[in-house]
Amino acid sequence: MQRGTDRNRLICTLVMSLVILTVPLPLTADEPSFKPTSLRIEPLTLKTEKGSALPNLTRGADGSVWISWVEPIPAGKGVRLRLSTLSEKGWSEPVTAAQGTGWFVNWADFPSAAVLADGTIAVHWLGRISDETYAYGVNVSISRDQGKNWSDPIIPHRDSSPTEHGFVALRSMGDRFYLAWLDGRAMVGGSGKPMTLRSTTIAADGTRGTDRLLDDRVCDCCPLDAIVRGEQISLVYRDRDHLDVRDISWMTLTAEEITDTGLVHEDGWVQEGCPVNGPAIAISGEDRAVAWFTGVDRVLDKPSPEGAVLVKSLNTSDDSSIPVRIDDGRPIGRVDLTGLEDGTFLVCWIERKGEGAEVRVRRWGQVATAAGEESIRHRIWSSHIVGKTSPGRRSGYPRIISSGSGAAVVAWTETGVDGGTAVRTVRLPAAEKKDPSSE
Incomplete structure (x- = not known):
């Protein structure tokens, strides 16, 4: 069982030292601006078997966070679906919801x-x-x-x-x-x-x-x-x-x-x-937002040779709700989205990095430019690397969900772990409150 690794200990050390991982998004003069922000990343140890993969996240009516994932049955044939809930002490002892040998197991x-x-x-x-x-x-x-x-x-x-x-x-x-x-x-x-x-x-x-x-x-x-x-x-x-x-x-x-x-x-x-690149929708207060990947070679009148990750509100008119680009220039996509209590959202996606890939998150929101005006102003924070993975299909889809009080949980499949895969999770404590474009 993957109860803890040298990698987890290393990340914990980095977090305790308050090492911040940020990646700036290149902007032009007419694009939304932002100022760099910091984000604390706290690893969460999840008890899994070797070869665990395909995490998913949900919340209960009481605000509790649940994670599901798939892993091989130990010393047997087939796979099983496992569940765990998050508390202040970490993930609970997993339970098996289903298991079998005739499953269709797919990365997407x-x-x-x-x-x-x-x-x-x-x-x-x-x-x-x-x-x-x-x-x-x-x-x-x-x-x-x-x-x-x-x-x-x-x-x-x-x-x-x-x-x-x-x-x-x-x-x-x-x-x-x-x-x-x-x-x-x-x-x-x-x-x-x-x-x-x-x-x-x-x-x-x-x-x-x-x-x-x-x-x-x-x-x-x-x-x-x-x-x-x-x-x-x-x-x-x-x-x-x-x-x-x-x-x-x-x-x-x-x-x-x-x-x-x-x-x-x-x-x-x-x-x-x-x-094989679907959208995500989330709600924050009264606002619904959608994030998605597109592979067109020109986005918002600018070149996008490797596609783009976009986010947009669904609550305003077509004229005022213009998408904004969220990625860092080399997106694979596989997006997820969650709303925070202050009206902003956290977008999660996979970005290419050299021959590998990274799971990244970025906070986004929008406000009216002035009282009574129809136009809006996008607020974009720095992007942050929360984990490493591969650009191939084995890395699957990362997931993100609000855990209350401005915090969130991210889960993804890390590849190349003892020749296989492993589910990783981190907690993102309350996000930076400062408006990045207010100065």
Whole structure:
């Protein structure tokens, strides 16, 4: 078990010495400006087996932070899905939510968890439907006793065709679970029809709601994201039109009907194949924001030869809510986003560094330029390196989530650890409060 390594001890030493890792973003005169800021990074020891990977983060109604990940079963065959919760003392003793040998384990299509207001937990993973490579379905299991016992798998979709069903957004609606996923049932038999987006609900007792079609043509294999506020759901995903433009769309809906839809931003990214690079959405106060990667070679009227990570508010009009670029010039993407209590957001992504890659975070927010004016001013803080990884698929998607009081937790898959992978986590204590562009 990976209870502690020389690397962890080294990082702890750096943190105790208050060594700060910052990376400046090159700016031009007409871009948003910022001043360098510091960020304390505290490693968190998570008890995992060798080969752990695919972390995901969620919060309970009480503000507790939960982490899920996948690891090999010790001295056995197959893999297992593990859960742990965070306290002031660190991560709790992990529990096993599910395990098996017929799983579909994928670097971009990974398990998750959600927690209802009464403490009921649901997890999801992917199970193979047939021997075909991309024939798998969604499995959900529920625990009503803090992870001691788990229900038999529940299949949220009403289709068992040997096609893809995955890239799940599993969220709590307070008294029931909401799920949205990419569904390939229309593609059965090589029909040439597109991937679809569908959703349903699952009650705490396992009762399934209606299997609903949300969009009949979307990008094949990009993760999607959702936030829930009361009965309103905000969903973001990579869309796909008939010309293979694969930009990010948003949708607001309830569990029963779609109430509004739109395009986050017209990037115009044309791709014949799926880029496997999905968006993220988060909320801070009343403001919703979206972060995403685009591979177009020109972004916001400036060259972007390696693409760009952008962030934008969804709460203001199209004229005033202009995206801002967040990356440091060589982004891989694989973004995540979380909102802080002060109206700002933390963006997390993977950035190339030489032949390797780094997990980075940057704080962003926006304010009106003056009372009564429609235009806004972006506030951008320094970017910070929180971990090392590789640019390949084994590094997966880093995750970030607010843990309250201005703090956040980041989790990612580190590669090259004893020839394999390992889940790493850090805590980012309360972020710098100073407005970086106020001076």
